[in-house]
Amino acid sequence: MNWQEHISGLQEILRLVSVRDASGKEIEVNAAFIDWTEMTCRLREEMKTVYLIGNGASASMASHISADLAKNAHVHTEVFSDLSLITAIGNDLGFEEVFAEPLRRRVEQGDMVVAISSSGRSPNILRACREARNAGATVVTLSAMDPENRLRREGSLNFYLSANTYGTAETCHAAVLHYWLDRMVLRLCEEMTGEPFASDKPRKVQIHGTF
Numbered sequence: 001m002n003w004q005e006h007i008s009g010l011q012e013i014l015r016l017v018s019v020r021d022a023s024g025k026e027i028e029v030n031a032a033f034i035d036w037t038e039m040t041c042r043l044r045e046e047m048k049t050v051y052l053i054g055n056g057a058s059a060s061m062a063s064h065i066s067a068d069l070a071k072n073a074h075v076h077t078e079v080f081s082d083l084s085l086i087t088a089i090g091n092d093l094g095f096e097e098v099f100a101e102p103l104r105r106r107v108e109q110g111d112m113v114v115a116i117s118s119s120g121r122s123p124n125i126l127r128a129c130r131e132a133r134n135a136g137a138t139v140v141t142l143s144a145m146d147p148e149n150r151l152r153r154e155g156s157l158n159f160y161l162s163a164n165t166y167g168t169a170e171t172c173h174a175a176v177l178h179y180w181l182d183r184m185v186l187r188l189c190e191e192m193t194g195e196p197f198a199s200d201k202p203r204k205v206q207i208h209g210t211f
Contacts, residue, residue: 013172018160020152032157037183039138040075043112050077051107053099053128054116057170061116065177073184099128109136116142118169120149129154142176144169
């Protein structure tokens with residue numbers, strides 16, 4: 001595969017992104033992003049928290065998007081990537097509890113958990129989603145590979161990309177997350193300047209820095 005073929009493959013996967021609700025009903029992708037943005041805006045207004053979870057590269061992605069949401073979109077976020085916390089819970093309670101256990105103590109009704117998993121099969125991610133739902137939090141999932149993966153049924157919004165390698169899945173998940181982030185930044189600009197959300201005019205407020 002050459003570079004052009006690789007890029008074409010990514011474009012096709014992103015073009016065919018599938019979003020389902022908790023019942024498995026297909027949602028039009030632009031409508032899904034609008035819903036996700038509105039849910040996050042309400043959460044920000046109510047001073048609730050977005051928790052982002054993932055393993056490996058997905059953990060790095062969770063941390064990255066968490067930082068950008070906090071800095072650029074003024075959303076309160078949290079990730080559970082502290083080594084002491086992960087190793088203490090993993091050693092004492094088992095690795096399946098590394099996200100579920102802190103969520104039991106912190107997540108509240110009105111919060112949001114964004115769960116990122118290329119395979120959609122990670123036990124610690126699935127368990128955390130159940131804890132979040134039990135607490136009344138909104139769950140949004142991003143998965144890939146097997147279209148019947150369990151994570152695809154765990155959220156109010158479930159984004160699925162038909163990538164069959166981890167690298168491709170992670171690249172496409174990053175695109176989805178950054179699009180959500182950019183929508184949140186635009187909404188913040190609208191609130192601060194009074195400009196329409198969909199305006200093509202130059203923005204008066206510079207949110208992004210050199211971070």
